[in-house]
Amino acid sequence: MKRTCLFLISMLLIASNALFSQQKTAKAPVDYVNPYMGNISHLLVPTYPTVHLPNSMLRVYPERGDYTSDMLNGLPLVVTSHRGSSAFNLSPFQGSENDIRPVISYSYDQEKIKPYEYSVYLDEQQISVNYALSHQSGIYELQFDRNDPVYLILNSRRGKLEWDGKAVSGYQQLNNNTKVFLYLEPELLPHDTKTNNVNGNNMHVVLTYSSNTKTIKLRYGISFIDAAQAKKNLYREIPDFNISRVTEQGKAIWNKALGKIQIDGGSNDDKEVFYTSLYRTFERPVCISEDSRYFSAFDGKIHEDNGIPFYTDDWIWDTYRATHPLRVLIEPEMESEIINSFLRMSEQMSNFWWPTFPEITGDSRRMNSNHGIATVIDAYRKGVKNINLKKIYPATKNAIMAKTLAPWSSAPSGELDAFYHEKGYVPALKEGESETIPEVHGFEKRQPVAVTLGTSYDEWCLAQIAKELGYTEDYNYFLKKSFNYRNLYNKETGFFHPKDKDGKFIEPFDYSFPGGMGAREYYGENNGWVYRWDVQHNVADLISLMGGCKGFVNNLDQTFRESLGRSKYDFYAKLPDHTGNVGQFSMANEPSLHIPYLYNYAGQPWKTQKRIHKLIDEWFRNDLMGVPGDEDGGGMSAFVVFSQMGFYPVTPGSPTYNIGSPFFNKITLQLGNGKTFKVIAKNFSEENKYIQSAKLNGKVWNKPWFSHDDIRRGGILELTMGKKANTQWGSAPEDAPPSESKVSK
Numbered sequence: 001m002k003r004t005c006l007f008l009i010s011m012l013l014i015a016s017n018a019l020f021s022q023q024k025t026a027k028a029p030v031d032y033v034n035p036y037m038g039n040i041s042h043l044l045v046p047t048y049p050t051v052h053l054p055n056s057m058l059r060v061y062p063e064r065g066d067y068t069s070d071m072l073n074g075l076p077l078v079v080t081s082h083r084g085s086s087a088f089n090l091s092p093f094q095g096s097e098n099d100i101r102p103v104i105s106y107s108y109d110q111e112k113i114k115p116y117e118y119s120v121y122l123d124e125q126q127i128s129v130n131y132a133l134s135h136q137s138g139i140y141e142l143q144f145d146r147n148d149p150v151y152l153i154l155n156s157r158r159g160k161l162e163w164d165g166k167a168v169s170g171y172q173q174l175n176n177n178t179k180v181f182l183y184l185e186p187e188l189l190p191h192d193t194k195t196n197n198v199n200g201n202n203m204h205v206v207l208t209y210s211s212n213t214k215t216i217k218l219r220y221g222i223s224f225i226d227a228a229q230a231k232k233n234l235y236r237e238i239p240d241f242n243i244s245r246v247t248e249q250g251k252a253i254w255n256k257a258l259g260k261i262q263i264d265g266g267s268n269d270d271k272e273v274f275y276t277s278l279y280r281t282f283e284r285p286v287c288i289s290e291d292s293r294y295f296s297a298f299d300g301k302i303h304e305d306n307g308i309p310f311y312t313d314d315w316i317w318d319t320y321r322a323t324h325p326l327r328v329l330i331e332p333e334m335e336s337e338i339i340n341s342f343l344r345m346s347e348q349m350s351n352f353w354w355p356t357f358p359e360i361t362g363d364s365r366r367m368n369s370n371h372g373i374a375t376v377i378d379a380y381r382k383g384v385k386n387i388n389l390k391k392i393y394p395a396t397k398n399a400i401m402a403k404t405l406a407p408w409s410s411a412p413s414g415e416l417d418a419f420y421h422e423k424g425y426v427p428a429l430k431e432g433e434s435e436t437i438p439e440v441h442g443f444e445k446r447q448p449v450a451v452t453l454g455t456s457y458d459e460w461c462l463a464q465i466a467k468e469l470g471y472t473e474d475y476n477y478f479l480k481k482s483f484n485y486r487n488l489y490n491k492e493t494g495f496f497h498p499k500d501k502d503g504k505f506i507e508p509f510d511y512s513f514p515g516g517m518g519a520r521e522y523y524g525e526n527n528g529w530v531y532r533w534d535v536q537h538n539v540a541d542l543i544s545l546m547g548g549c550k551g552f553v554n555n556l557d558q559t560f561r562e563s564l565g566r567s568k569y570d571f572y573a574k575l576p577d578h579t580g581n582v583g584q585f586s587m588a589n590e591p592s593l594h595i596p597y598l599y600n601y602a603g604q605p606w607k608t609q610k611r612i613h614k615l616i617d618e619w620f621r622n623d624l625m626g627v628p629g630d631e632d633g634g635g636m637s638a639f640v641v642f643s644q645m646g647f648y649p650v651t652p653g654s655p656t657y658n659i660g661s662p663f664f665n666k667i668t669l670q671l672g673n674g675k676t677f678k679v680i681a682k683n684f685s686e687e688n689k690y691i692q693s694a695k696l697n698g699k700v701w702n703k704p705w706f707s708h709d710d711i712r713r714g715g716i717l718e719l720t721m722g723k724k725a726n727t728q729w730g731s732a733p734e735d736a737p738p739s740e741s742k743v744s745k
Helices: 002-025 227-237 243-258 268-280 323-330 332-348 372-381 389-401 415-423 448-469 472-481 484-488 539-545 549-561 568-574 595-602 605-619 637-645
Strands: 071-073 088-093 105-107 109-114 117-122 127-133 137-144 150-156 159-163 168-173 179-186 192-198 201-209 215-223 261-264 293-296 301-304 656-659 666-670 676-682 690-696 705-707 715-722
Touching: 088 137, 117 243, 127 243, 137 227, 137 243, 150 159, 150 168, 150 179, 150 215, 159 192, 159 201, 168 201, 168 227, 179 227, 215 227, 243 268, 261 268, 268 637, 293 332, 301 332, 323 332, 323 372, 323 637, 323 666, 332 372, 332 389, 372 389, 372 448, 389 448, 415 448, 448 472, 448 484, 539 549, 539 595, 549 595, 549 605, 595 605, 595 656, 605 637, 605 690
Parallel strands: 676 715
Antiparallel strands: 071 105, 088 150, 109 117, 117 127, 127 137, 137 215, 150 201, 159 168, 168 179, 179 215, 192 201, 261 666, 293 301, 656 705, 666 676, 690 715
């Protein structure tokens, strides 16, 4: 008996040690993040290995041309916009004083980047660099192998810097009368300083240290208010020069944010793709409230935030599709704050228009349409609190009725808009016809089909807001206009086809290779094959236009099968955004993101399940070329997050989700209301990607969609997976996802 007890105790100790060892080596969510994923672009803009805390003001990444660049241009201190260059540079240097420049270029090696820290070895200079950051402040630790005198060069490209005996402070001038301020303290004071100015730009301060200086630490704060506030931000967040503490705090903050979605099972690569994609959704927008105040470039004033943080730098045309709906699920309080920030922007601008591309320096009004309207009704209908539709509605209505619909323009509505509101479509120019309307951008063109389709969706969103408010007349008016896409539908070809001002289709016409750079004379960045499906608010009616489910599915299939019709060189020279091709489908551009889910509406959800796995396996990989196109601040990454979880919001504004096919055995979302929603994939494997049967909250579920109400109080979606498609599951016409119109087969 005694031996048996000793044996059992020994086995328990071995088991507990094994468990402890396993727990000790288990990876936390942030450990799966690979900031280098997608750093080499397929054609246009790559991803950036950004070091930042979730939705925080301070962001940095290596200052170089791209990942393959052989040289670093100084060390970054703050990046003020997505894809922007560093506003200030730090250049440690050992060498002849005559070789000092505002920014030093370095040969480098041993670079390592995590979301919360950065390290690199400047090999020719023999300097080791370590960096960590908080929300509005950062800290560098520099270690010098050589024994030469040390120079630290702090540069402002367009601004002013000065040394006060303890710290460097100053500003960088941005656009639209916006400034970013810096306050930087070295732990070790220099024995000499100089301030230089080069042709009115590149003002830089040089801090000089003696030979045999081995370690220098610098901490700094930034602000959009003034240098004094930058100092306050620094002292609040980094009270000493303990870089390890800042690193650990940053890591903990990231694990809390990423840990709101827990995944079990699946491959290591899929986990890294998932958490890297989730990390990218936290890059924007950024909170710029500083001790309850913020500078707004929308009116050039400093405001009190009254307890509601102010967010900006959000390219809504990209992020409304999936990034905002993802935040509604896991960060509803933040989503409320962001929408209230949009309202403040509208109130602060000279025209009471809802923003489209709000940046640090104001609303840049890029792209076409105003899909910021969708973020409002989507959040409201999914129960996000503190959204005052009555105050918001006039700004969203003005964005369609008072502002021009011309892409990339902030002009008031004019001749083009009057035509649209009367005739129900934006007229296209005939070949060789000159542009005469002043609000039309010279490069971006009218984009008449893209604008007509996009505005139809925006007007559907306006109709839904009016409905919630009880504004029956407005509801009926905008609901009718939400069908304007029909005015450009060519029944003979089954495509949305540009019309001239006389109502005649432009002929001859090539849907694969239409007019102008980026097809902007008719569409926008994508061709007619992609915009064929840009009716996300009324898929049922699109099915009807195409003659029913059979024709609709055939057209979908052909989109993925149609050849480019010419060489890649010719195709991409004209359509550089239309990359990541599977046939004429473009995985690399946001208007395509919902297309794989459209099979659900036509009785063939198994094809959605197949497509999603194939697309993500092909185009989103855990490597340097693992993102197929522009990752516009989370716009594309949120598609990956949703799709790998097994569902997707095809129609922001409709509180529903389409079911796809998960990539993990189990996904647990921590909803912002304290509840959890789980997706459990029984029998899941790489091969078992097809849904055989389903249960939602314990009940048999045969629909390829579910509502937000089904999960807002928590719930479980159980999917039984198999190797071969169950073509019957989710195929009944009555089980199709909701749409404005109903389908008749």
